[in-house]
Structures are given as C-alpha cells and as structure tokens.
Amino acid sequence: MRALNRKxxxxxxxxxxxxxxxxAVVAAATMTVLxxxxxxxxxVIARDSYYEQSRFPDIWASLERAPESLKSGIQGLDGVSxxxxxxxxxxxxxxxxxxxPATGFFSTIDREDVMLGRLHLRSGRLPGQxxxxxxxxxxxxxxxxxxxxGSTVRAVLNGQLRELEVLGIGISPEHTYPLAPGSIFPDNQTYGVFWMGRNALSELADMEGAFNQVALTMQAGAKEAHVISELDAILKPYGGLGAHGRDLQVSHQFLESELSQNRTTGTFIPAxxxxxxxxxxxxxxRRLIATQRQEIAVLKAFGYTNADVGSFYLRMALFAVFLGAAIGSVVGYWLGDMMVELYTEFFVFPDLQYRLSGWLLSFAFVISALAAGIGAMAGVRQAVSLPPAEAMRPQAPxxxxPGIFERIGFARFLSSSMRMVLRNIERQPVKSIFSAIGVSFSVAILVVGMFLFDGIDYMMDLQFNRIQREDLSVSFERPVSPSVLYELQSLEGVSEAEIWRSVPARLISGHRRKEVGITGRHLDDDLRRIIKEDGLMVRLPAEGLVISRFLADALxxxxxxxxxxxxxxxxxxxxxxxxxxxxxxxxxVSAFMEIDALHRLAGGIRSVNGANLKVEAGRRESVSRALADVPAVADVSSPRAMYESFRKQMDEGFAIGVFFLVLFSSIIALAVIYNGARISLSERGRELASLRVLGFSxxxxxxxxxxxxxxxxxxAIPIGWALGYWLAFAMVQSLITETYRIPFVVDSGTYLASAAMTVLAALLSSWVVRRRLNRYDLISVLKTRD
Amino acid sequence: MASDQLTSDSAKKGPLPIFRARGVSKIYEMGEVRVEALKDVDFDLNEGELLVLLGASGSGKSTLLNILGGLDRPTSGMVWYREHDLSQADEDELTTYRRKHVGFVFQFYNLIPSLTARENVALVTEISDDPMAPEEALDLVGLADRMDHFPAQLSGGEQQRVAIARAVAKRPNVLLCDEPTGALDLETGRIVLRALERVNNELKTAIAVITHNAAIANMGDRVVRMGSGRIASSDVNTHRLSIEEIEW
Structure with missing residues (x-):
C-alpha cells in the first residue's frame, strides 16, 4: 500500500x-459555520448566562401609578414567581x-435581592436607596x-433642573441593545439609561410609595398569556397600559432577530x-477516473482489491476536503472572534466572547466529510465497478x-464551432445544469446580500425624506394643553409647528387584541405624512382609523x-x-386618527403629547437647546441627525458585508467555472489540438x-437572479417584526453588480485555464489514442 | 505569408519542389534524455507527387512530417515551403500556413465527435479562402450518402475518409498523411488509399504518406526510406501499382 500512498x-x-x-469552497463553508x-x-451562551444571573423578567407592564401595596397582589397572581x-x-x-440634548431613560434600582433584571456594574458603585x-x-x-x-450631567427631572453625579457605570439585560423609544437603531450619544436609588428617584418624581412599571418572572410551567391577562386585569384601575412578554421587549426582540438571522445564514450559506x-x-x-482507466486496470490486474481502489479516490476527496476544513477553521476562528468583537459594539453583555465549542468544530468536519463522501460516491463506484479487462480498453468514442436547437431548425444559423459548443452542453445535460446551478448560487448570494441594503435604503429614504419631514420632534414629559402650539410657533427660529397626541389604547377584534398608541394629527398637517409602501401618500380621514398592515394582520x-x-x-x-x-x-406599528376624533374617543381634557417642528436654516441646534431647557420637554430629537448616524453605520456595514459576499460568491464562481473549463479541456484536448492542426489559431x-x-x-445569471429574488423574498417574509419590515426592493444595480461579479470570476477562471491550454503539446496529443 | 505572392512566385520560376529541407536536425530533450530524431536530413517533395515515406517506428519519419506540416520546428537546418522559410516562422505564421496550404490525415482520424461528417468538413471550409463544398469533398472520398452521420456512427475506414475529405476540402497544395491505414484492416485500408489516390490524380495535390508497411510503397511515385533519423534511400518508382494490386 505504500506505493499507492505515494501515488x-x-x-x-x-x-x-x-x-x-x-x-477553497470547503474552507468558505467551514469559515461560515465557525x-x-x-x-x-x-x-446564546452570553445571553443565557446573563439572563440567568440578572434574573431577567418574563413579563413587563407600564401603568400610570399604583401604590406599592399592590405589589403583594401581583405577587399572589397565579403563575407569578x-x-x-x-x-x-x-x-x-x-x-x-x-x-x-440627549434623552435619558430614568429608572429606579432596588435592593439586590428584590431586583429583577439586575444591573451589572462595570465600575464604581451603586447609589444607596x-x-x-x-x-x-x-x-x-x-x-x-x-x-x-465623578463626571456630572444635568437633567430636567419632573420640571426641576438637577445636576447628577455619575457614581458608577453599568449594564442591564433590559438594555442589551439600547434603543430610544421610536428609533430603530441605537444612537449611544443621545440615548442613555440612568439608575437612581428607589427612594430618591421616587421622591423626585412625586412617586413615593408608588410605582409605574412592574416586571415579573413566571413560575416554571406558567402560561404567559394567562399571566398577562391577570396582570392587565389587576392593573386596569391604575392606568395599566397593557403587559407584554419578552417577545415585545425591545432589546430582547432585536437580539432575537439578530440571532435568528445568524442562525439562518449560518445554516444556509454553508449548505x-x-x-x-x-x-x-x-x-x-469522475473525469480523473476516466483518464486513469488504464492505471485502475493495471492495479486490479496486479491484485489490488476493489476496496483499495475505491478508498484511493475517497481518500483523495477527503484530503482536499479536510485541507479546506483545516484552513477554514483557522480563518473561521479568527473571523468569529472579529464578529463577536463587532457585536460588542451593539449588544452589551457582561461576558461576551467568541467561544468555539469542540462540538461545532467536529460538526464542521463531519459535514465536510459528508459532502466529500456524497461527491466522491459516483466516481468511486465507477472505479470499483470497472472490470480490469474493460478498463484496459480505451473508452468508446x-x-x-443533433440537439434540441437543431431539431427546432435553429441550426442553420449556427457555425460549425457554435454547434460543437451547443452539442457539448446538451450531451451532458446533468453536468451542464449543475454547473449552471452552481454558478447561479454565486449570483444569488450577491443578490440576497445586496438586496438587504437596497431594502433598508428604500425604507430609510421613505422614513426620513418622505414621512418624517420635520427638523425636530419634541415630546412632552406629560400631556399638555393644545395651546402649546402657539408657544412653539412663537419660538425664535421655528417656522412651522404641528402638534400631535398619542393615546394608549387596546384594539380588540374578537379574541384578538393589541396594545398600541393611537396618534392624532390635524388633517392638513404636512410635516409628518402617512406614506404607503409604494410611496403614495395616504390622506387622514375625518373619522376612523388608519392602521399598519402588520397590525391589521395581527388583528x-x-x-x-x-x-x-x-x-x-x-x-x-x-x-x-x-x-x-x-x-x-x-x-x-401605527394607528392614526384625526386629532379631534381622537379627543372625542379619549374623552376628558384635550391634551397633546408632542410636536413636530420645521426650523429656519441653521437654527436646528439652537432651537433644540432652547427646547431641552423647557421643563415640560422630555425629548428633542432630529430625524436628520438620526439619518446621518444611521447612514454612517450602514456604509461601514455595507463595506464589510459586500467584501464577504463578493469573496464567497467569487469562490463558488471561480471553482465551478475553473473546474468546468479544465475538465472540458481534458475531455476535449484532442479535439482542440486537431483544430489547431487544421489551422485554427x-x-x-x-x-x-x-x-x-x-x-x-x-x-446561470438569470437563474441566479430568480433564485436570489426568491431567497430575498423568503428572507423578507422571515424578518417581519413589530419593529420593522424590510421592503422587498431589488435595485437594478444589484442585478447588474451580481452579474458583473460573476462574469469577472468566469473571466478569471478562463484566464487560468487558458494558460494551461497554451502549454498543450499539439503533436503528443494527436499521437495518442483516447 | 500571403498566398497570392506564393502563386505569382511559383509561376515565374516554373515548377519548384513544394518542400525543400536542407541539413535538418531535430533533438528532443525529454527530461535528462536527449533523443536525436532527425540527423542532417535533406529532402524534397515535388508538385503533384505521391511520395511514400517508409521506415520503422522511431526512424524519424513522423518528426520530418510534423516539421514539414508546421506542427514542429527543426533544431537546426532549413525548411522551405516553396520559397518560404518554415524554420524561421513564428507561431502565428505557422498557424496561417497550416490553415491555407497544408492538409493532415492522422492514424487516429481525429474527427470532432460532436460534429457530423459534413460539419467536420465545414469546420475547415468555413475558415478557408477558396474551399470546395463539404458535399463535394465527401463525394470525392465516396461518402456522399453518409454525410449526416456522427463519427460514432461511422466505421474506422469511413472516419478516415471523412478526415481525408476534411483535409482536401480547402484545396491544399499538399496533403500529409501519418499512417493513414495504420488502424485499419486490408480492405478498409484499400478504400482509404483509393481515396488518397483519387485526390492525387484529380486535384493534382502533392501527397506524402508515412507508413511502416512496405507494401504500400508500391503505390507512390517515389519511395523514401528512413532509418535512425536519416534518409537511407530515395527511389523513383517506375511502375506505380494500382491499389488493387497491393497486398499486405
């Protein structure tokens, strides 16, 4: 066997x-797996241990105000832990x-033993109660x-300007992905979470002996829907705004959607x-075995068993695959470490680091070996089943x-050389189809990867250029009189102002229910518009609701x-x-109503919760500062600034994303086209040499x-487009969440770029094989028999 | 190397040999082994001549034919096709030369399996200046009724005749045949040789046939014998036998 090993x-x-x-393809697969x-x-490990340590709640509810004594009532609910x-x-x-100005989410911290969703201190200490x-x-x-x-910041708390001293820096599992209400990506400079001792903050907020938020954990086996409805019922008299589980907890939701995306791509791409x-x-x-027929015959004639011959080719496949898996493991480990590092910028955990489990590593090798086995099967069987005597004879010509093109009468437009090309493709339909599918994967990967950016671009353009047309949006700490409009209009630098009201409500259709804030606006408001997917504007009716498709489907x-x-x-x-x-x-998820209709629906005193402002050129910063000092103002934000910071993040992400997509798709295209051309050359070397002899250049x-x-x-290109289109559609469907839906938009640029990249890879492969072709020895090819 | 120039030159000076080789040597370096395939060979092929190049395996006859056909270059010495020096020609010039002036027939036919007989011939006529119709060429070799068959559907002799038709369809000045009957039995071999004879008689194409089969030598105008890379003898055949009289 030693001689065979040397061979x-x-x-x-x-x-x-x-x-x-x-x-290289195996390396790419292993790399993506790892x-x-x-x-x-x-x-998942970081999340689970964090949730466990910090006692991450299962259910949250906000309410207007309830006495602390209600806590024991909640504690007594069925299923509550x-x-x-x-x-x-x-x-x-x-x-x-x-x-x-920045926006702070202020929350109380309780004693360690009673607190759920405990803080994890990075430095400093917790303040006393x-x-x-x-x-x-x-x-x-x-x-x-x-x-x-030791740093200080100023904040307007309950109408009082206070100077706050930073005692410590911490993280919370409820803010792993810190997102200001209403935004869709984090802006860490303008949104932060502030924790103060329970008694101190309650006193500042005039909430002594009371609470306005409750979080709870459930007993094992308790039904979430049941606990939620019990909690809603007990909080109803206290202005309960509807309880929700982890699925609607913003930070958790983003983390989960990121995880599920990771799991999908981490499965799909390696596959x-x-x-x-x-x-x-x-x-x-198969080609190799065809060219080695005579060697196989000699081996068998000398007494090597079928198993020897079969395992020879299987080992060949395994060698290539394990080499790739080894390279892919090293690069994948490094890449995984980098990706986790990147995640720590968005998701904050006490202990997030890249952990490569032995299980995953062996999994990567096992599936690679499996692919090798499946791929080698046909060839090995061919080598094994070859009787020695037949193997000594050359293969039949x-x-x-005539192919389909000729039978439909298309042939007369074709030159003899074009007929050769077509017949060669048609003669091995399976190989041709698989080659085309292989190349089309490379196109599809690019389409799917780049379309996401098209969709997000479209969504952002719609959101920040067509829907949110204001320069600043203001929300008030508590409802104020509609007359605030006149004060805002008279503010220096403000050229237009529109007020809005948001009324928390529960929409009920049969047994389906959904909590949502109904936004009320005036009919002629123009700073905010309601825009449909196709870019058309929707006019607000004088009565009744306009709601999101997502909400309509849920109800x-x-x-x-x-x-x-x-x-x-x-x-x-x-x-x-x-x-x-x-x-x-x-x-x-939105629900809109004309503001007067909303006032009538809500009853009670007419009030508003915020306003959108158009500001004179160059006055945005100054107006924003002036507003931030108004005690009643809870938050001032600028859609423009949000858009710009989003764009910056997107562009960085785009560059990294496109790099890997191009890498992956090129590896596939190169490998498929290179091997296809090389095998053609090997199969048809004699034919091509004949042509050279006949005077072809x-x-x-x-x-x-x-x-x-x-x-x-x-x-392959149109197949790849279709495949990419379909995959993109499936992806859009799987990414429908309450927070965002990615529009299904594929730019023509995406199609063009994906085709261009693949053509480029094809040209590169041809260039490599071309060098081989140039080295072909005309005479020796013709002297031998096939 | 323009063909009009060739014709006008040859018209001026009268019949020249098509090929003249003087002092041609060819050394192959195969790894550490040096093989001297041709040693100081002088050789002529005249217009309209049917020449048989006879020799054992390894005598250098194929090497000589390959050099004449522009498939290979001599290590030293000069080779002229009419008045054009093939030993100095570059790759592109040799390609043009093969395309316009010379036809090849090999022992193993070397047809394109994906093309029918007619298309195999058309492959060459499509890139030639003044070809005959593929049908005419196939008729010449007696395959008028097999034109739309693919190589896999033809017998060895038929395949070889397609190869001859493909070689002559561009009306070459010379046809070079390397063991054209080497893979065929007597009867089929005869049919192939008859096709070559007909090309020589009707189109006046000069033909060089390589063989190790001495019996075939009798069909030629001249017989050149080779051994160990040298020309051993060159005899004019006064009594050219018809194909039917040849036995082997």
Missing amino acids: LLRDLWHHRGPMLSIA SMRGTYESL AVDTRVSFMATVRVEGLEK DERDRVVISEQFAKANELVE VFLAVVAFLLNMVL ASFR QVEAGSILDVEVLIGQRPVRQVAIQEVVDDFLG KQEVALLLFSEQGLITLI
Missing part, C-alpha cells in the same frame, strides 16, 4: 488546481460639550460621551457551499446527436372592519371605531473552449 500524494500534487479550488454559527452560539416594581420615565439630559442625584449610567452612553465616575463541493468532487473525480381585520377600542387612560372608555385604511408601512480554439463555460455562465 495518492503525486496525484494530489498533479491535480492541485482542482483540489485547491475544492478546498464564524456565523459560532457567533450565534457565543451570543417574583415581582419587581419600579418608577421610570424619560427626561432630557445635557452633557457638557455635547451640542444636542436615598442618595439623591447620584446615578449609575449605561456603559454605551458613558463611552459615547466620555463620561467616567450552499457544501452542495457545490459535492458537485465539484463528483465532476472532478462519445456519441452525439385579522381589513379596511371597513369595525374594532372595539379600549382607551387605556382616564375613564378608559370602550368605543367602536371603523378602520378606514390599512397601510403597508415598514417601521413600527490559439484564440479561436480558446474561444471555442470557453464559449461553453461562457454560455453556462450566461444561462
């Missing part, structure tokens, strides 16, 4: 081109040196604004790669017949349906309201050889 090594070396190209799947597992009551609210914060104006701030906010222990590996091995080994209603609307403030009236229109929108012969791969690439 194995020499054959591997001799066929290093195809073997390395296959190893990086994406590895990142996914690392995040532990209860944590809090006081929390939003307030504007001024940081020294920061032009625009009664320590006023001493806070722990969220790490992201501290980093973005260069705040350390594509491994399918390509199996196909390539099948193609390469390839038989051809299973359509335009024209009548809903029961339970208002969750004041007297909590329940009224019937008609849905006038359902809008396909992308961000959040090198270019003409090369053109003939590459026309086949060229045609396959051309066929």
